[in-house]
Each structure stands twice: as C-alpha cells, then as structure tokens.
Amino acid sequence: MPEVKEKKTADIKKEADEIKCPVKRALYYIDEFLVGPMCGKCFPCEMGTYEAAVRLRNIISGMGDKADLAAIKKIADEMLLTSRCKRGKDTAQFILEWMATGAYTAHIGGKCPERECKVFVEYRIIPEKCTMCGLCKEACKYNAIVGEKAVPYLSGFLPFEIRQKRCHKSGECIKVCPVDAIEIVDAIEIVDAIEIIDIEAREEAKV
Numbered sequence: 001m002p003e004v005k006e007k008k009t010a011d012i013k014k015e016a017d018e019i020k021c022p023v024k025r026a027l028y029y030i031d032e033f034l035v036g037p038m039c040g041k042c043f044p045c046e047m048g049t050y051e052a053a054v055r056l057r058n059i060i061s062g063m064g065d066k067a068d069l070a071a072i073k074k075i076a077d078e079m080l081l082t083s084r085c086k087r088g089k090d091t092a093q094f095i096l097e098w099m100a101t102g103a104y105t106a107h108i109g110g111k112c113p114e115r116e117c118k119v120f121v122e123y124r125i126i127p128e129k130c131t132m133c134g135l136c137k138e139a140c141k142y143n144a145i146v147g148e149k150a151v152p153y154l155s156g157f158l159p160f161e162i163r164q165k166r167c168h169k170s171g172e173c174i175k176v177c178p179v180d181a182i183e184i185v186d187a188i189e190i191v192d193a194i195e196i197i198d199i200e201a202r203e204e205a206k207v
Helices: 009-016 022-035 043-060 066-084 087-099 103-108 134-139 172-176 187-206
Strands: 123-124 182-185
Touching: 009 087, 022 043, 022 087, 022 103, 022 182, 043 066, 043 103, 066 087, 066 103, 087 103, 103 123, 134 172, 172 182, 182 187
Parallel strands: none
Antiparallel strands: 123 182
C-alpha cells in the first residue's frame, strides 16, 4: 500500500484559506489539525483545540455568544505561549489572525459576512425579476420552491417562492436561474423587517 503522508500545518492552512468565512475556515483547520499533525503531547494544544472546535461549532450553528469568543481567544493565547512545538503555536496564530477579521463578532450578532454559514442566510426569489420559467423548481430536490410555470395562453399564475422550512440552501436554484432572480439575504434582516411591520401594525391599531 502507498504510504499516506501526514499533512503539515502549512498544507492545512492553504486548504482552509479557500473557505471565505473565517469562522468556518478556523473550524476546518482545527478539524484537520486534530486528525493530522497534532501530536497530543502537551495539554494546552490537545485540550485547547478540542474545546475551540466545540465553540466554533456553536458560533456557526447560530448558538454562539460572547463567552464562546472569549474562550476561543483565551485558548489561542495560551496555546501561543505554552505549546511545546511550532505546530501548536502556528495553530494558535492562525486562530488569532482569523478572529481579527471581525467575522466572529458578526456571527454572534446574527450575520455571516461571507454568507457561507447557512443558519444566518435565506434564499429569496425577487418577484420583479422572476420570469416564472420554473427551472429553479425543477432543480430543487427538496421541493422547497412552489409556483406555477408561465404559459403564453394563460394568466393568473401562482408566483414562485421559496418555503424556508424546506430550503436546504444548496444553491442549485441559483445556478439554473437565467435572470439572477434568486438572492441570498441575511436572515436577521428578514426578522428585523417583520418586527418593524408588527410594530407599525400595533401603532396603527391604537389610532
């Protein structure tokens, strides 16, 4: 059998840098580090990276808070000072570099600046641009898109829309749309807009 070479931290970093979101980038790096070059000989590196991975998953899933940010920062700082080898120190440095982008804080606030973390985004069909061709509905294997394909001799079609509870955000609909009528928006903006509408409705009811 051919010998499988162990990845170096530089190789993992290069792969991780292909991921746009710094939080997902850090998680990918740590996961690969844990199964590869980490030797496990010193406590800060062995336990710290496991804990950092747990905290990063919290953030990516939308359940993260400031305590997670503080914990990751503390772990990286301690690894940088106390890890016995260059691999652990490099890992800590990479984590701190990615934290400095501000993306971690943005995630805690409900946004993924790169819109790569699915929990923070929604796919929306722009009615004004949609030609009702039906290609997006055909491409969606999760049956998350409803609507009626337009035909020349009929009118009154049900407009196309995406049912968010069914949407897996695979991006297949965007790939096939010929007029760029599907956009990715921040989910928090939708929530804020709904809250504003509710407040306005309550104010009108008082009048």
